[in-house]
Amino acid sequence: MVALSKSTIEQFFMKTCKPVNALAFPQIPLVDLSKPDANHLLVKACQDFGFFKVVNHGIPLKFINKLESEATNFFSSPQSIKEKAGPPDPFGYGNKSIGRNGDVGWVEYLLLDVKNGSNYDKIQHPEDFLCVVDDYVTAVKNMACEILEMMADELELEPRNVFSKLLMDEQSDSVFRVNYYPPCPEVEESEKDGGNLIGFGEHTDPQIISVLRSDNTSGLEISLRDGSWVSVPPDSESFFINVGDSLQVMTNGRFKSIKHRVVANTKKSRMSMIYFGGPPLNEKIAPLASLLEREEDSLYKEFTWFEYKNSAFTSTLSHNRLGLFEKFSSKI
Ligand SMILES: C=C1C[C@]23C[C@@]1(O)CC[C@H]2[C@@]12CC[C@H](O)[C@@](C)(C(=O)O1)[C@H]2[C@@H]3C(=O)O
Numbered sequence: 001m002v003a004l005s006k007s008t009i010e011q012f013f014m015k016t017c018k019p020v021n022a023l024a025f026p027q028i029p030l031v032d033l034s035k036p037d038a039n040h041l042l043v044k045a046c047q048d049f050g051f052f053k054v055v056n057h058g059i060p061l062k063f064i065n066k067l068e069s070e071a072t073n074f075f076s077s078p079q080s081i082k083e084k085a086g087p088p089d090p091f092g093y094g095n096k097s098i099g100r101n102g103d104v105g106w107v108e109y110l111l112l113d114v115k116n117g118s119n120y121d122k123i124q125h126p127e128d129f130l131c132v133v134d135d136y137v138t139a140v141k142n143m144a145c146e147i148l149e150m151m152a153d154e155l156e157l158e159p160r161n162v163f164s165k166l167l168m169d170e171q172s173d174s175v176f177r178v179n180y181y182p183p184c185p186e187v188e189e190s191e192k193d194g195g196n197l198i199g200f201g202e203h204t205d206p207q208i209i210s211v212l213r214s215d216n217t218s219g220l221e222i223s224l225r226d227g228s229w230v231s232v233p234p235d236s237e238s239f240f241i242n243v244g245d246s247l248q249v250m251t252n253g254r255f256k257s258i259k260h261r262v263v264a265n266t267k268k269s270r271m272s273m274i275y276f277g278g279p280p281l282n283e284k285i286a287p288l289a290s291l292l293e294r295e296e297d298s299l300y301k302e303f304t305w306f307e308y309k310n311s312a313f314t315s316t317l318s319h320n321r322l323g324l325f326e327k328f329s330s331k332i
């Protein structure tokens with residue numbers, strides 16, 4: 001990134017909420033996938049937070065390291081090379097501008113379509129990149145499916161692939177993103193006023209499940225039920241799982257899609273990679289009939305993922321996207 005003036009940088013300061021010093025939150029739910037209580041703990045975490053950390057995940061470290069090193073090469077290449085992989089329409093390289101509706105963040109990113117690798121050819125040496133992304137995404141998708149099946153078991157839902165089949169479907173509309181948050185030394189002056197540089201503004205993820213891995217730089221924050229923000233202690237050897245809006249709907253609001261954001265670290269860069277597991281475009285998203293048989297009212301109108309995605313992608317990051325599909329907004 002080129003050096004920017006203070007006034008240019010000011011547009012990245014948080015506008016919607018007072019500057020915060022979100023406390024590090026050591027009580028992030030922790031699920032050890034190799035332990036017998038994993039099913040119970042992950043369902044509890046989805047109900048209480050919509051977020052948890054996973055250890056003993058079985059994803060080979062070499063997949064993670066290779067991808068991190070390819071991505072580091074990419075983000076440290078000359079701006080003109082990176083820009084050849086952009087603009088994000090919606091896939092490709094993006095710089096500071098997120099989505100199409102005016103959101104900005106102190107971030108560079110690569111957004112890739114998992115279903116159809118064709119967009120990789122914007123990137124220089126696509127063959128190297130394609131190979132490492134595929135290995136990584138396949139492994140992470142399998143872990144996401146295992147977690148979704150553990151959820152179904154714990155909720156006594158049948159078949160147990162009721163959620164995971166959506167990610168396994170050849171037409172699954174899943175997305176992969178690598179975010180690079182450069183340091184911003186120019187901001188230290190303004191920090192005296194208690195400012196915070198926004199890396200990625202607050203939002204919920206629209207899909208079913210998101211699997212996030214970052215390096216050991218802090219920055220990710222989650223919003224608790226009382227509206228306070230807490231900082232997630234980074235852990236490069238673990239994965240963090242987010243419940244997405246679609247899973248909130250399918251569980252009729254039992255699982256919460258978590259509001260999260262990234263505050264840029266002004267001194268250190270941060271890199272994260274996120275797999276967003278989504279359903280096929282024509283899939284109908286609605287509370288599962290077997291949950292409604294248990295005498296619950298459906299809280300949501302049915303929609304297809306295509307409809308939800310269209311509406312989501314015309315909204316800004318912080319918009320409450322599910323509001324449009326709620327039947328009784330006061331109940332949620
Ligand atoms: C402002 C936007 C960026 C986003 C599309 C949207 O209009 C609203 C949802 C955003 C989000 C958040 C989670 C993922 O990072 C993402 C790829 C997604 O599916 O929804 C982004 C979208 C994006 O960056 O294009």
Ligand SMILES: O=C(O)CCC(=O)C(=O)O
Pocket residue numbers: 177179200205212214220260261262272274
């Ligand atoms: O970079 C991160 O840690 C999170 C980014 C994020 O929430 C997203 O890309 O949807």
Ligand SMILES: [Fe+2]
Pocket residue numbers: 203204205260
């Ligand atoms: Fe997100």
